[in-house]
Amino acid sequence: MNATLSDSAPPSGGRKFGAFGGVFTPSILTILGVIFFLRAGAIIGHAGILGALYILLTAEGIVVLTALSMAAVATNSRVRGGGAYFLISRALGPSFGGAIGLTLFFAQALSVPFYILGFSEALTASAPALQDHFLAVNVITACVLFAINAFGAGWAMRLQYIVMILLALSILSIFAGAAVHFDPAIFRSNLAPAPPSSDNGFWILFAIYFPAVTGIMTGINMSGDLKEPSRALVTGTFWAIGVGFAVYFLQILLLGGSLSRVEMVETPYGALLQHALLGTGFLIAAGVYSASISSAIGSFLAAPRVLQAVGRDDVFPLLRPYAKGRGRSDEPIRGLVLTGALTLIVLLFATRAGSGGGFNLVARVVTTFFLITYGMVNLAAFVEAFSANPSFRPRFRWFHWGTGLAGAAACFCTMLLIDAPAAAMASLVLGGLYVLIARRVVRTAYGDARRGFLYGSVSRNLLRLRSLSPHPKNWRPTVLVLSGNPNSRLNLVQLAEWMGAGSGIVTLAQMLTGRLSDLDVKRTEEQQRLEAFIRENDLNVFPQVVVAADFDEGVRVLLQSHSIGPIKPNLVMMGWPRESSRVAPFVLHLEDIRRLGLSAIVVIDRALPAPGRAERIDIWWRGMANGSLMVILAYLLQQNWEWKRTRVRVLRAVDSDAGLEPARKALHRLIEVARIPAEAAVIPFENTFKHVLQKHSGDAALVFLGFEPVSVNTASDFHRRYDDLLEEMPTTVLVNSTGEADLLA
Numbered sequence: 001m002n003a004t005l006s007d008s009a010p011p012s013g014g015r016k017f018g019a020f021g022g023v024f025t026p027s028i029l030t031i032l033g034v035i036f037f038l039r040a041g042a043i044i045g046h047a048g049i050l051g052a053l054y055i056l057l058t059a060e061g062i063v064v065l066t067a068l069s070m071a072a073v074a075t076n077s078r079v080r081g082g083g084a085y086f087l088i089s090r091a092l093g094p095s096f097g098g099a100i101g102l103t104l105f106f107a108q109a110l111s112v113p114f115y116i117l118g119f120s121e122a123l124t125a126s127a128p129a130l131q132d133h134f135l136a137v138n139v140i141t142a143c144v145l146f147a148i149n150a151f152g153a154g155w156a157m158r159l160q161y162i163v164m165i166l167l168a169l170s171i172l173s174i175f176a177g178a179a180v181h182f183d184p185a186i187f188r189s190n191l192a193p194a195p196p197s198s199d200n201g202f203w204i205l206f207a208i209y210f211p212a213v214t215g216i217m218t219g220i221n222m223s224g225d226l227k228e229p230s231r232a233l234v235t236g237t238f239w240a241i242g243v244g245f246a247v248y249f250l251q252i253l254l255l256g257g258s259l260s261r262v263e264m265v266e267t268p269y270g271a272l273l274q275h276a277l278l279g280t281g282f283l284i285a286a287g288v289y290s291a292s293i294s295s296a297i298g299s300f301l302a303a304p305r306v307l308q309a310v311g312r313d314d315v316f317p318l319l320r321p322y323a324k325g326r327g328r329s330d331e332p333i334r335g336l337v338l339t340g341a342l343t344l345i346v347l348l349f350a351t352r353a354g355s356g357g358g359f360n361l362v363a364r365v366v367t368t369f370f371l372i373t374y375g376m377v378n379l380a381a382f383v384e385a386f387s388a389n390p391s392f393r394p395r396f397r398w399f400h401w402g403t404g405l406a407g408a409a410a411c412f413c414t415m416l417l418i419d420a421p422a423a424a425m426a427s428l429v430l431g432g433l434y435v436l437i438a439r440r441v442v443r444t445a446y447g448d449a450r451r452g453f454l455y456g457s458v459s460r461n462l463l464r465l466r467s468l469s470p471h472p473k474n475w476r477p478t479v480l481v482l483s484g485n486p487n488s489r490l491n492l493v494q495l496a497e498w499m500g501a502g503s504g505i506v507t508l509a510q511m512l513t514g515r516l517s518d519l520d521v522k523r524t525e526e527q528q529r530l531e532a533f534i535r536e537n538d539l540n541v542f543p544q545v546v547v548a549a550d551f552d553e554g555v556r557v558l559l560q561s562h563s564i565g566p567i568k569p570n571l572v573m574m575g576w577p578r579e580s581s582r583v584a585p586f587v588l589h590l591e592d593i594r595r596l597g598l599s600a601i602v603v604i605d606r607a608l609p610a611p612g613r614a615e616r617i618d619i620w621w622r623g624m625a626n627g628s629l630m631v632i633l634a635y636l637l638q639q640n641w642e643w644k645r646t647r648v649r650v651l652r653a654v655d656s657d658a659g660l661e662p663a664r665k666a667l668h669r670l671i672e673v674a675r676i677p678a679e680a681a682v683i684p685f686e687n688t689f690k691h692v693l694q695k696h697s698g699d700a701a702l703v704f705l706g707f708e709p710v711s712v713n714t715a716s717d718f719h720r721r722y723d724d725l726l727e728e729m730p731t732t733v734l735v736n737s738t739g740e741a742d743l744l745a
Helices: 019-031 034-074 086-125 128-150 153-180 184-189 202-215 216-220 231-256 261-266 268-274 279-313 317-325 333-349 355-386 401-418 421-442 451-465 484-502 514-536 550-560 580-595 624-638 657-674 689-697 712-727
Strands: 477-484 503-515 543-549 571-575 601-605 616-620 647-654 681-686 702-707 732-736
Touching: 019 153, 019 231, 019 279, 034 086, 034 202, 034 231, 034 261, 034 268, 034 279, 034 355, 034 401, 034 601, 086 268, 086 279, 086 317, 086 333, 086 484, 128 279, 128 333, 153 279, 184 231, 202 231, 202 355, 202 401, 202 543, 202 624, 216 231, 261 268, 268 279, 268 477, 279 317, 279 333, 317 333, 333 355, 333 421, 355 401, 355 421, 355 732, 401 421, 477 484, 477 550, 484 514, 484 571, 484 601, 484 624, 503 514, 503 550, 514 543, 543 550, 550 580, 571 580, 580 601, 580 712, 580 732, 616 624, 616 689, 624 647, 624 702, 647 657, 647 689, 657 681, 681 689, 689 712
Parallel strands: 477 503, 477 571, 503 543, 571 601, 616 647, 616 702, 647 681, 702 732
Antiparallel strands: 601 732
16 A cells, blocks of 8 residues: 555644744743753853854754744645644655654654753752662653653643743843853953863764754644644744744853853853852752753653654554544554653663763764754755745745755754764665655666666656646646747747746647648658757747647647646647637637636737836736636746746726725735735726726736636627727736636645
């Protein structure tokens, strides 16, 4: 059975959280966790103030780029449970998605013992009598946290509000004490890094410090428990990043100016207690305990939910049992049990390396897993944007494919710099998971030569495409242009290329009338001439020359037969008939196009503006079916540099003043939901529609109008009516859609 990704919503209870409770709170509590209290001082001591700032800026740079990618993907479609896994799998497919889903699960699952080790280290530092019982403290803590999480996300979330208050008080105590003891001379002495050694290299310190910024995944992975995931993920994540950066930035400056290098390196946590304001070290202890415990709870919540999402997508048969949830709230209890078991195994292993050594070792492993995950989030967003998928229209406007590519490159380069062998091993494991899933999805075979490889790849993908059901979200324009001699219809051809070639496939078709035995040489010449025309005009289209005994019958056969397996035209583009003798055949072709389930685009050519000079495209909205396709085609035009600065207006004429405001609100809502950069305009109906059209769109660069096919009996009236309507208009595109292109997908 082939693995498939399902967008069906999992069962959901009544518990749903907003941006603050569901994203910001768990994220900021994880960000300001054990690294802040137990390792940040040592990082400053080893790297110096300037080096620590550079580590912070580098880590935050990776996180910001990842957050931009996450925001773009999250605001492009409905986000369900599984968080980052859901975002990646829906962008890159089940093979990559499944591999990264397991990687993310292990990253979150390993974070649980990481935070427990931090808690135990702080506890035994405050109570030396417990140092001989370090393993027991770890195991007991893990069991208690498991019990807390077994009660569900609601209990854990409510507990975290109390933790946030304790955390805020402890940070205030640290900063106030550091400010009182601040000494410019100490600050200057701590600017430069300590003498280099095998334990304080820049990338070693970076690897230990990086888990401080991985907290955003805790909030993202709670997507299935959010009221409005798209909005909450963006708002909560960026606020958590901003607040976390400000706190860590102040910590570097204040600790660097109030603690000696020896204190920071040898007793980073003890120095914080000693310099606490007015002897409030107990608040700092409460802060580190609560921060480490809350971070462990957040990871305990996130890891099983990721595993549950992977199980529901059925990419690994062994993970099917983990798809099941418990009760109305759909708690992933089986994933929780597995996470608890992994936690105990890691704690047993890490305890052998000692409290500090085990903590640092797990920190470096956690960093590697999170860098892989961050890299794949960025890669997913890059693929969506760079592939020019028409359905990729994120509401979040601050993303560019370049930021996604930069984020992916930064993550993978950082992995190599931290530990090249570990990065190579992680990549091999990830690749192995990918191959394992891919083999289950489809079996492949490759040729040796380059052409054979490409041919095999295309053939394999066509077969895969045939087995996948079409979905409006994945709609792409496959345009068959009845161009005739393209030299005489260059604007028609250019519009087709702009609308389709960047995101789909465009074919230019030319018909020769006669017998193939008489025209075989001419057909070859016309094919070569058409290919030369495509090269000269730098068009990303395919040529097709067909010989038929009768022109109109040849068009009908072409409409039915032109395809490569599952890739069939969904748009047929033609010019407006100029001769009255061609009106009836033209209308018959429109009927055939509709009968075959294809959309029709008719271009009334009145010249096109010079490249870069088009100021406005007007779309007259008169219904969802035709309107959806018109808006998507205008959006595709905007993706070309010639139309990049062109404004798009969606206009609607209403015949009563009472309908103006409801129509305006409906258009604004439509544009917002469709994620299209367009303006809405509602026009009072004056005199005739021709008068309204010419008054408001006579100066547009291009106008889109919907139409409905008519019977051949009314062909002349249809042709005369549109000739009269558009006689003084600029180039107009008439669109009749089957409804397959859905603007809201």
